[in-house]
Amino acid sequence: MKIEIQRLPASKLKVKPSDPMKLPFGSVFTDYMLTMRYQNGAWLPPRIEPYGPLALDPASMVFHYGQGIFEGLKAYRKGKEIFLFRARDNFNRLNASAKRMVMPEIDVTTAMESLKELLLLERDWVPEAKGSSLYIRPTMIATEPRLGVRPANEYLYYVILSPVGPYFKEGFNPVGVLVSEKYVRSVRGGVGYAKTLVNYATGLLGLKEAMDSGYPQVLWLDAIERKYIEETATMNIFVRFKDEIATPPLSGTILPGITRASVIELTRDWGYAVNERLITIDELVAGLRTGKVIEVFGTGTAALIAPIGQIAYGGAVHKVSGGTAGELSLRLFEHLAGLQRGDTADKHGWMESIRW
Numbered sequence: 458m459k460i461e462i463q464r465l466p467a468s469k470l471k472v473k474p475s476d477p478m479k480l481p482f483g484s485v486f487t488d489y490m491l492t493m494r495y496q497n498g499a500w501l502p503p504r505i506e507p508y509g510p511l512a513l514d515p516a517s518m519v520f521h522y523g524q525g526i527f528e529g530l531k532a533y534r535k536g537k538e539i540f541l542f543r544a545r546d547n548f549n550r551l552n553a554s555a556k557r558m559v560m561p562e563i564d565v566t567t568a569m570e571s572l573k574e575l576l577l578l579e580r581d582w583v584p585e586a587k588g589s590s591l592y593i594r595p596t597m598i599a600t601e602p603r604l605g606v607r608p609a610n611e612y613l614y615y616v617i618l619s620p621v622g623p624y625f626k627e628g629f630n631p632v633g634v635l636v637s638e639k640y641v642r643s644v645r646g647g648v649g650y651a652k653t654l655v656n657y658a659t660g661l662l663g664l665k666e667a668m669d670s671g672y673p674q675v676l677w678l679d680a681i682e683r684k685y686i687e688e689t690a691t692m693n694i695f696v697r698f699k700d701e702i703a704t705p706p707l708s709g710t711i712l713p714g715i716t717r718a719s720v721i722e723l724t725r726d727w728g729y730a731v732n733e734r735l736i737t738i739d740e741l742v743a744g745l746r747t748g749k750v751i752e753v754f755g756t757g758t759a760a761l762i763a764p765i766g767q768i769a770y771g772g773a774v775h776k777v778s779g780g781t782a783g784e785l786s787l788r789l790f791e792h793l794a795g796l797q798r799g800d801t802a803d804k805h806g807w808m809e810s811i812r813w
C-alpha cells in the first residue's frame with residue numbers, strides 16, 4: 458500500500474519525553490497521525506500528516522448525535538522490532554462497533570497496513586523500558602455538517618499515538634470498586650458491546666460517584682434485574698472461586714474485551730475450569746464472606762490485569778484476597794506482559810511484529 462506522508466522538517470519534531478515511565482496515561486502525543494476520510498459512499502486512501510487539531514464544522518453530526526467509536530491497543534518495542542498484540546481483533550471489533558452505530562466499516566488489511574506505516578515512521582516514539590508502551594487510539598467520527606437525525610454520510614477515521622508508562626504507578630496494587638446501585642451502563646438491545654463514546658458519556662456520573670467515594674472504578678450491574686455483575690468502566694471482570702474461574706457472558710451488554718478473551722484461553726490452557734456465566738452480586742459478596750471467592754480482577758488493554766481489593770456494595774465494604782493482589786492475577790499479568798514484550802513464547806499466534 459502506498460500511503461501519502463506529509464512530513465515535518467526535523468526542526469518541527471517534538472522533544473520526546475525523557476522518562477516515559479513517568480508519563481500520565483494519554484497525556485503526550487507523537488508527531489504524526491493517520492487520517493482517512495469517507496465521502497460519497499467510499500473510503501479515500503489513508504494519509505499520514507502532522508499531529509494537530511482537526512478542523513471540524515460545528516454542525517458535524519458527531520457533536521449532535523454521538524456517532525463515534527474507537528479502539529485501544531498498544532505497541533511494544535524491542536531493539537529494531539515493534540510488537541502488536543491481536544491488533545486485527547481490534548479492527549474487527551471496530552467494524553462491529555461501526556455496524557451497530559450505522560457507520561461504514563473499514564478494510565482490516567488497510568487498517569493494519571496503514572497502522573504499521575505510521576508505527577514505522579514513529580518507531581522512535583515507542584518506548585523500550587519494561588512496563589512502557591505506545592498506546593494506539595483508532596477513532597471514527599461522523600463529520601457530515603448537518604442537523605437532522607439520521608446516519609451521517611461523511612466520516613473521519615484517524616489514529617493517534619501516545620507513549621505511556623505502566624498503568625500502576627505504585628506497582629501491582631489492588632483497586633477498590635463501588636457497585637453502582639443507582640445507574641446502569643447498558644441494556645440488552647442497546648450499545649453495550651460497541652466501543653462507542655456514548656457508553657462512556659452515560660457512565661461518567663456513576664464513575665464520578667465511585668471516585669468521589671474513594672473508589673477508582675465503578676462496577677456495573679445489569680440494567681433489568683440489577684442483580685448480575687457486568688463489568689467496570691473500562692475493564693471486564695473475572696471472579697476466581699475455589700473451584701472455578703467465572704466471567705459474565707457476552708450477551709450484548711458488555712464489551713467483548715480482547716484481554717478478556719485472552720485470559721479465558723490462557724487460564725483454560727493452564728488447566729482451570731473457566732465458565733462464561735451469570736454471576737449475581739449476592740453470589741460474589743457471599744463468596745467473599747465464606748472464602749469461596751479467592752480473587753477478583755479486571756482485564757483491559759490499558760492496565761492488562763487489575764486486581765480488585767475491595768468491593769463496596771449496599772453500604773458495606775467487602776475485602777478480596779485480604780486486600781492484596783491475588784496469585785493468578787499476578788501470573789496472568791506477568792505472562793501477558795512478557796508475551797507483549799516479545800519475551801514469552803507466543804503459542805497462540807497473537808503477536809505480530811514490524812522490523813526494520
Ligand SMILES: *Cc1c(COP(=O)(O)O)cnc(C)c1O
Nearest residue numbers: 691692693712714715716757758
Ligand atoms: C475497551 C474496553 C474493555 C477492555 O477491552 P480490551 O480489548 O481488553 O482492551 C472493557 N470494557 C469496556 C467498557 C471497554 O471499553
